[in-house]
Amino acid sequence: MILFFWLLLSRFSGWSKSVFPGPLQVFESLWGLILNGVMVKHVVASLYRVTIGFYLAILLGIPMGIILGRINIAKSFLNPVLHFLRPISPLAWIPLAMLWFGIGDKPAIFLIFLSSFFPLVVSTTVAVANIDPVFFHVAANFNFNRYEQLKKIIIPAILPEVVTALRISIGIAWLVVVAAEMIAVKSGLGYLILDSRNALRMDYVMGAMIVIGIIGLFLDVLMKRLSKIEPVFWGSIGS
Amino acid sequence: MGHILIENLGKTYIDRRRKQRNSKDKNRSPGTQVQVLKDINLELEDGEMVCILGPSGCGKSTLLRIIAGFDRPSEGTVLIDGKPVKGPSSDHIFVFQHSSLLPWMTVRQNVGLGLRHMNDKKAMGKQIEEYIEMVELEGFEDHYPYQLSGGMKRRAELARALAVDPDILFMDEPFTGLDYLTHLKIREEVVNMHEFLGKTTLFVTHDIDDALVMGDRIVVLSGRPAKVKLSRKLTYVRPRDFMKEKGLSELREEVFFMLGVHYAV
Structure with missing residues (x-):
């Protein structure tokens, strides 16, 4: 359906093919990009940055959330800072990121880290603070140590x-x-879009958009899978 | 092992709620002290089951939590086997009002909580099986709590408490939220368990019939600040029947009256 409308729209919109390419042309160009390896290179670069940045955010954000949720002193010191920094869009950090980390992967990874770090800290803190105190009583009753x-x-x-x-x-x-x-890099899907725009290749731009959409969908499905593991899934039905 | 001595126990809370503007309630000013428990003296012999009754909100649960070490007394002392209580311990297990099974663990893992330090994993597994069998939950070992009914959760919790072979059991209205039949059934099981294992048990309830059917002794607390109003030994053989034991039904009326109910059927 969508493809059909896209076809109609591109045919009768009055824009030229190079401004608003139709699906056939886009898929043809996309296929070309996949075959010559350009697309794979950019996808790998983007996924690499997301993975590193995201892992860093997990590694720092979740322990920090647990500390904030459990230790009130830490909370009263750090929470105001966090809540001040949180609403600042990661994109506002671009100039600083470039200044601090120069050109290359690092500023991009830093921005991704920032974008996932704050939501992770906040949700972990809330989750920890909401644990039913009865479970801590049980832990004390059965002589759990801190690690347990x-x-x-x-x-x-x-x-x-x-x-x-x-x-x-x-x-x-x-x-x-x-x-x-x-900004700052010469690879990745974002760069592909920017570069294609400069070359006036809207078919490449749209091809990259399609790939971005598909990978986003795939990441979401991957995360959904995670919530179906049994020890994770206890909460979805309620205790 | 399992002797409890409570001397002159008192508990006072400081009400930290901020006073509301234009509030006419002058007694609720910030920092007002609220005395919940006053001069409680109580002794439990080893192996005795004592049921504590009292009007709701009188501090029954607070008393239990203090004895179990989850809360500190403001005055007085609690001695268990001659030693002052310093905090919770796996020698005295607390069964909470609402299910406190860890929802992310199976029945087997929950029951094994207190046995996790056993070196012999085989013996540990066997012991867990034994207690699961005792509460008739065979076949549900690998179920998660959300897959169990209310009664089964209570049984699993009992198995978890008993598996560590504690000296004392504290039960805080453990039949809350069960349907009538399940309530009676679990009550029967608790009585049987008590006859069989003879553990010192402190049982807080608002159900007078529960107390009279189960207890070796009943203790009635007054309203705030709670004091011991009545402490009566029950020597009737179990299972007890209000119809046959005249003394028991008379006591029942007396306790109802004491708690302010005049026409209990």
């Missing part, structure tokens, strides 16, 4: 919410990577 409390109470208790947060933040990370790649 973390491993057997806190982490499994927050997992359902954290997985949801991961799903949302990888979506954001994928949005941000395209924007981040329009």
Whole structure:
């Protein structure tokens, strides 16, 4: 259906083929990009940046969220800072990122890290603060030490919410990577779009958009899978 | 092992709620002290099951939480086997009002919580099986709590409590939220377990019949600040029948009256 409308729209919109290409032309160009390896190169570059940035955000954000949720002093010190930084779009950091990290992968990774870090910290903090205190009583009653409390109470208790947060933040990370790649780098899907625009190849632009959409969808499905693992899934039905 | 001595126990909370503007309630000014428990003296012999009754909100649960070490008394002392209570311990297990099974663990993992330090994993598995069998949950070992009915959750929780072979069991209205039949059934099981294992049990309830059917002794607390109003030994053999035991039904009326109900059927 969509393809059909696209076909009609491009045929009768009055714009020329180079401004608003039809589906056939786009898929043909896209196929060409896939065959000559250009597309693979850009996809790998984008995914690489998202993966690194996202992992960094997980590695720092989730432990920080747990600390903020459990230790009130940490919360009263760090929460105001976090809530001040959070509403600033990662894109506003572009000049600083370039200044600090120069040209290349690093500023892009930094921007992706920022985009997923704040939502992860906030959701983890909320999830930890919402754990039913009865579970901590049980832990105390059965003489859990701090490590056991973390491993057997806190982490499994927050997992359902954290997985949801991961799903949302990888979506954001994928949005941000395209924007981040329009500056400072010479590869990635964002760069491909920018470069194609400069070359006035709207068919390439649209091809890249399609690939971005498909990969975004794939990342979301991947994250959804994660929430179906049984120890994670306990929360979706309620205790 | 399982002797509890409570001496002159008192608990006072400081009400930190901010006073509302134009509030006519002068007693609720910030920092007002609310005395919940006052001069509670109680002794539990080893193996005794004592049921604590009282009007709702009188501090029954607070008392239980203090004895179990989850809360601190403002005055007085609690001695368990001669030693002051310093905090929760796996020698005295608390069964909470609402299910406190860890929802991310299976029945087997939950029951095994207190046994996790056993070196012999085979013996541990066997012991877990034993307690699961005892509460008749065979076949549900690998189920998660959300897959169990209310009664089954209570049984699993009992198995978890008993598996560590504690000296004392604390139960805080553990039949809350069960349907009538399940309530009676679980009550029967708790009584059987008590007859069989003879563990010191402190049972808080608002159900007078529960207390009279189960307890070796009942203790009635007054309203705030709670004091011991009545402490009566029950020597009737179990299973108890209100129809046959005249003394029991008389006591029932007396307790109802004491708690302000005059025409209990």
